[in-house]
Amino acid sequence: MILAHTNISAQTKDMMIRLSEIEIDSSYLQEYNNILQEESRTSVQLEPGVIAIYPMYQKENPTQIRILEIYANRKAYESHLKTPHFQKYKTSTLKMVKSLKLVDMDNIDSQTMVEIFRKIK
Amino acid sequence: MILAHTNISAQTKDMMIRLSEIEIDSSYLQEYNNILQEESRTSVQLEPGVIAIYPMYQKENPTQIRILEIYANRKAYESHLKTPHFQKYKTSTLKMVKSLKLVDMDNIDSQTMVEIFRKIK
Numbered sequence: 001m002i003l004a005h006t007n008i009s010a011q012t013k014d015m016m017i018r019l020s021e022i023e024i025d026s027s028y029l030q031e032y033n034n035i036l037q038e039e040s041r042t043s044v045q046l047e048p049g050v051i052a053i054y055p056m057y058q059k060e061n062p063t064q065i066r067i068l069e070i071y072a073n074r075k076a077y078e079s080h081l082k083t084p085h086f087q088k089y090k091t092s093t094l095k096m097v098k099s100l101k102l103v104d105m106d107n108i109d110s111q112t113m114v115e116i117f118r119k120i121k
Numbered sequence: 122m123i124l125a126h127t128n129i130s131a132q133t134k135d136m137m138i139r140l141s142e143i144e145i146d147s148s149y150l151q152e153y154n155n156i157l158q159e160e161s162r163t164s165v166q167l168e169p170g171v172i173a174i175y176p177m178y179q180k181e182n183p184t185q186i187r188i189l190e191i192y193a194n195r196k197a198y199e200s201h202l203k204t205p206h207f208q209k210y211k212t213s214t215l216k217m218v219k220s221l222k223l224v225d226m227d228n229i230d231s232q233t234m235v236e237i238f239r240k241i242k
Contacts, residue, residue: 017177018204019187046235052237056226058137066140066226093223105177105187109158115165116173117238 012110014073015051021101022065028096029063036065039089047083049076055083133231134170135194142222145185149217150184157186160210168204173241184219 018121051070071077161174172191
């Protein structure tokens with residue numbers, strides 16, 4: 001598979017960073033996680049402007065999902081919202097989501113982010 | 122500078138992932154951010170077992186800090202706690218921190234994390 005590669009250090013100024021806080025209805029948890037996994041993986045693989053969509057859950061409370069999202073810029077984010085994989089995720093998980101908070105973030109130190117990505121082989 | 126490189130895909134099973142939630146006394150905010158920046162950058166540069174210490178703040182409430190921390194394993198985390206740069210951070214910021222919550226996380230999909238790191242040049 002060919003990944004959509006990204007030059008990160010040229011872009012930090014325009015980046016859109018978000019930490020989404022999502023609570024899932026426990027009866028749908030496994031189903032939700034499967035759909036989110038497919039959506040995040042597809043976005044990272046296919047969209048050059050999606051730098052990261054990194055989903056996690058709280059170990060002590062697995063219905064509490066956190067997603068670190070990094071987009072190259074606002075245009076990349078808006079284009080992501082229109083993709084078939086995001087639309088499929090959004091419509092199929094609507095009934096599973098109990099609460100959703102989209103929290104806009106910024107780097108304290110862009111250089112550290114760049115070095116983290118550079119460090120990993 | 123030579124970075125401490127890490128092979129991420131061999132390690133996902135043992136990883137320790139954390140999303141720290143920190144509130145800072147606003148009168149110390151700039152000072153705190155400077156110290157955190159130095160600590161996170163030094164940790165990523167010098168410690169092979171520190172995969173990521175990625176500090177962010179909430180745009181609408183900059184005293185709310187979030188740090189995504191990824192350690193290769195528990196041993197790497199424990200060794201990090203003993204480093205001079207972490208000890209310096211801890212002691213010099215003690216009075217600046219209003220609240221601190223260390224939330225243990227896990228990946229919903231390890232493969233996505235690996236692909237995010239592979240994607241970036």
